[in-house]
Amino acid sequence: MKFFGKILRFELKNYLTNKVFVGITVFLMVALVLVLFFPRIAGAFDDGTVEETGDKPVMLVTGDGAQAVFPSFQAAFTDYDVRLYEGAVEQLQEQIREEAVECAFVLDGLTSYSYHVGNLSLYDANTAVADELLREVYRLEAMVGSGLAADDAAQIMGTQISHEVITLGKDQMKNYLYTYVMIMALYMVIALYGQMVATNVATEKSSRAMELLITSAKPTSMMFGKVIASCLAGLIQLVAVFGTALVGFQLNRDYWDADGMMASFFDIPLDLLVYMLVFFVLGFFIYAFLYGAVGSTASKLEDINTSVMPLTMVFIASYFVVLFSLTGDSVDSTLMKVCSYIPFASPMAMFTRIAMSTVPTVEIVISIAILIASVVGVGVVSAKIYRVGVLLYGTSPKIWDIIKMLRKA
Amino acid sequence: MELKICDIYKSFGDKEVLKGVSLTAQSGKAFGLLGRNGAGKTTTIRILMDVFPADSGEILVDGAPIDYSKIGFGYLPEERGLYPKKKIIDQLVYFAELKGMGRSDAVKAVDHWLERLGMSEYRNKRLDTLSKGNQQKIQLITALAHDPEVVILDEPFSGLDPVNAMLLKDVVKEQIAKGKIVLFSSHQMNYIEEFCDSIAILNGGQVVLSGDLHQIKRDYPRDRLVVRSAQSEQILAQVAGAVPGEDGAVLVELADPAQKQAVMRQLAERFDVDEIRVFEPSLNDIFVQYAGDQE
Numbered sequence: 166m167k168f169f170g171k172i173l174r175f176e177l178k179n180y181l182t183n184k185v186f187v188g189i190t191v192f193l194m195v196a197l198v199l200v201l202f203f204p205r206i207a208g209a210f211d212d213g214t215v216e217e218t219g220d221k222p223v224m225l226v227t228g229d230g231a232q233a234v235f236p237s238f239q240a241a242f243t244d245y246d247v248r249l250y251e252g253a254v255e256q257l258q259e260q261i262r263e264e265a266v267e268c269a270f271v272l273d274g275l276t277s278y279s280y281h282v283g284n285l286s287l288y289d290a291n292t293a294v295a296d297e298l299l300r301e302v303y304r305l306e307a308m309v310g311s312g313l314a315a316d317d318a319a320q321i322m323g324t325q326i327s328h329e330v331i332t333l334g335k336d337q338m339k340n341y342l343y344t345y346v347m348i349m350a351l352y353m354v355i356a357l358y359g360q361m362v363a364t365n366v367a368t369e370k371s372s373r374a375m376e377l378l379i380t381s382a383k384p385t386s387m388m389f390g391k392v393i394a395s396c397l398a399g400l401i402q403l404v405a406v407f408g409t410a411l412v413g414f415q416l417n418r419d420y421w422d423a424d425g426m427m428a429s430f431f432d433i434p435l436d437l438l439v440y441m442l443v444f445f446v447l448g449f450f451i452y453a454f455l456y457g458a459v460g461s462t463a464s465k466l467e468d469i470n471t472s473v474m475p476l477t478m479v480f481i482a483s484y485f486v487v488l489f490s491l492t493g494d495s496v497d498s499t500l501m502k503v504c505s506y507i508p509f510a511s512p513m514a515m516f517t518r519i520a521m522s523t524v525p526t527v528e529i530v531i532s533i534a535i536l537i538a539s540v541v542g543v544g545v546v547s548a549k550i551y552r553v554g555v556l557l558y559g560t561s562p563k564i565w566d567i568i569k570m571l572r573k574a
Numbered sequence: 575m576e577l578k579i580c581d582i583y584k585s586f587g588d589k590e591v592l593k594g595v596s597l598t599a600q601s602g603k604a605f606g607l608l609g610r611n612g613a614g615k616t617t618t619i620r621i622l623m624d625v626f627p628a629d630s631g632e633i634l635v636d637g638a639p640i641d642y643s644k645i646g647f648g649y650l651p652e653e654r655g656l657y658p659k660k661k662i663i664d665q666l667v668y669f670a671e672l673k674g675m676g677r678s679d680a681v682k683a684v685d686h687w688l689e690r691l692g693m694s695e696y697r698n699k700r701l702d703t704l705s706k707g708n709q710q711k712i713q714l715i716t717a718l719a720h721d722p723e724v725v726i727l728d729e730p731f732s733g734l735d736p737v738n739a740m741l742l743k744d745v746v747k748e749q750i751a752k753g754k755i756v757l758f759s760s761h762q763m764n765y766i767e768e769f770c771d772s773i774a775i776l777n778g779g780q781v782v783l784s785g786d787l788h789q790i791k792r793d794y795p796r797d798r799l800v801v802r803s804a805q806s807e808q809i810l811a812q813v814a815g816a817v818p819g820e821d822g823a824v825l826v827e828l829a830d831p832a833q834k835q836a837v838m839r840q841l842a843e844r845f846d847v848d849e850i851r852v853f854e855p856s857l858n859d860i861f862v863q864y865a866g867d868q869e
Binding site: 168171172175179369372373374375376377378379380381382552556 | 620623625626647649651653654655656657658660668669671672673713716
């Protein structure tokens with residue numbers, strides 16, 4: 166590993182003086198500062214008056230029973246200018262087409278209605294709200310009809326249940342957001358930097374700087390120098406961005422306290438951050454080594470994209486397994502359990518399980534041990550591929566050729 | 575110092591690239607490694623520089639196995655290339671550091687060579703802003719900055735204009751005078767003839783000819799005369815064994831090489847002769863003869 170330090174320094178300096186790298190990092194930091202300081206800045210401009218919210222869209226209520234439900238519709242649809250309407254349905258539809266009116270409920274008694282709307286939005290929940298309102302009015306009327314006093318009936322209908330949740334394991338609701346963001350960050354950094362390692366190696370080869378490099382330093386030093394430099398660059402970027410976010414949030418904590426989501430996002434337990442670091446570094450290495458090895462087999466930059474495809478596929482597949490398990494509330498499914506021992510998926514899978522569920526320590530230890538062993542194994546194999554690959558020019562070798570070369574190396 | 579490559583064999587897969595290559599190079603002398611494309615020159619150089627090991631054979635320095643921590647190599651590869659997007663000073667210092675120099679020494683040495691090759695003004699420019707010839711001069715610095723004991727130059731003159739070629743010649747002569755081993759590989763035979771005392775011609779992974787260049791030339795049968803004369807036509811018509819040679823000269827084959835002095839005198843008396851000498855093959859002729867048919 167002669168000259169490893171020099172190579173590491175040179176490669177790291179490449180990242181840190183790269184305008185794009187610095188630009189993106191600074192941009193993200195500035196953006197985060199702006200977002201996190203926004204309530205404070207907005208507060209400075211806020212003179213306390215509530216702004217007039219402008220013209221609300223018009224919602225019409227008409228038909229049999231419209232009079233009875235009108236008050237509760239008005240109370241429930243605060244985003245709309247709710248009006249009673251007397252007239253033909255055709256005219257009403259005409260008004261919707263002309264966009265004078267956004268939507269209309271044509272009641273047919275309290276248990277049936279038609280909802281008229283121009284473009285039905287994906288998020289239109291008006292019918293669900295109307296269902297609930299009508300049911301309530303119907304029940305109230307039914308209760309009064311069967312002899313109950315109107316006040317009593319209203320009280321029964323309005324009964325509130327109080328409850329409290331005592332979490333013994335992990336509060337998935339609270340952990341969800343930052344787990345999601347961390348998995349995302351892990352994915353982005355590994356995908357980006359892995360690709361960069363491959364491109365760097367291929368660039369050295371295609372520019373023939375490799376001809377000189379291989380006579381000066383051992384391929385192993387070159388590869389480890391590159392991979393570790395990009396790992397450090399990735400870490401620096403992560404720390405800079407997340408650090409800015411954390412500091413920005415702490416400085417503005419008072420302004421954000423009302424926002425539970427924001428607060429829960431920054432309430433990351435320390436042990437989880439440590440796990441994040443461990444899985445990031447190990448996950449990064451296992452992929453970056455392979456990306457480096459694949460990069461060394463390409464003789465032209467254009468070949469890189471096709472060469473790294475299988476590796477990227479494996480990576481994307483594991484990302485989606487983890488992501489779907491996370492969003493689909495199945496972090497402890499058999500698939501996830503298996504994935505948390507497979508080195509290529511375990512950095513994301515095991516991390517998600519630790520964050521979102523309760524995992525026995527022994528499982529974590531086994532998973533990390535398998536991962537470390539695999540990183541060493543993959544490192545050795547990749548160094549061998551690299552050593553042979555950097556001297557190969559012409560067509561990219563087939564996988565079978567590489568295996569043959571490895572057996573000899 | 576004597577650098578000796580002994581009986582090197584190397585195969586890649588089923589393909590045997592080197593089949594027992596042996597060479598000897600001396601300090602203060604230039605050695606020409608010749609051969610057609612694919613003859614095994616680059617593989618020999620790579621094994622010499624410990625890029626990969628030979629299957630068998632050894633490399634000796636003054637009789638003892640080579641110690642790569644003591645013997646420095648400088649290499650100008652035939653396939654030129656550095657980092658196109660990086661500042662020249664940065665990459666030159668990096669390469670010098672990879673050859674074992676400390677940072678400040680590396681900066682000093684690189685600046686010295688930039689000055690020597692008239693490239694100081696490009697010190698802080700990106701490599702890809704330079705012309706091809708200037709890029710080549712930059713690349714030459716990577717081979718020389720760390721003051722190596724062995725300098726390997728693969729096609730050093732290709733792409734250089736006559737002024738730069740002259741500059742490079744001076745640098746090479748200077749290196750030889752400093753007692754370096756200079757290993758030349760080139761297809762431009764005139765440069766090899768100018769610099770190299772000994773040569774080796776590789777063909778199909780074997781050394782087909784090696785030794786002192788002058789001796790090799792002298793060892794050719796001295797049975798032909800080159801005659802330059804205004805009366806070429808008469809000589810061709812009247813002298814037995816006369817055939818047209820290059821550039822209007824006439825080649826006269828000697829029936830008995832021992833009689834060459836007598837024949838020379840005769841020719842000089844009978845015709846108006848400008849020049850008459852014993853024919854020696856050029857390196858080009860020798861190369862074509864030995865490397866011509868690839869096995």
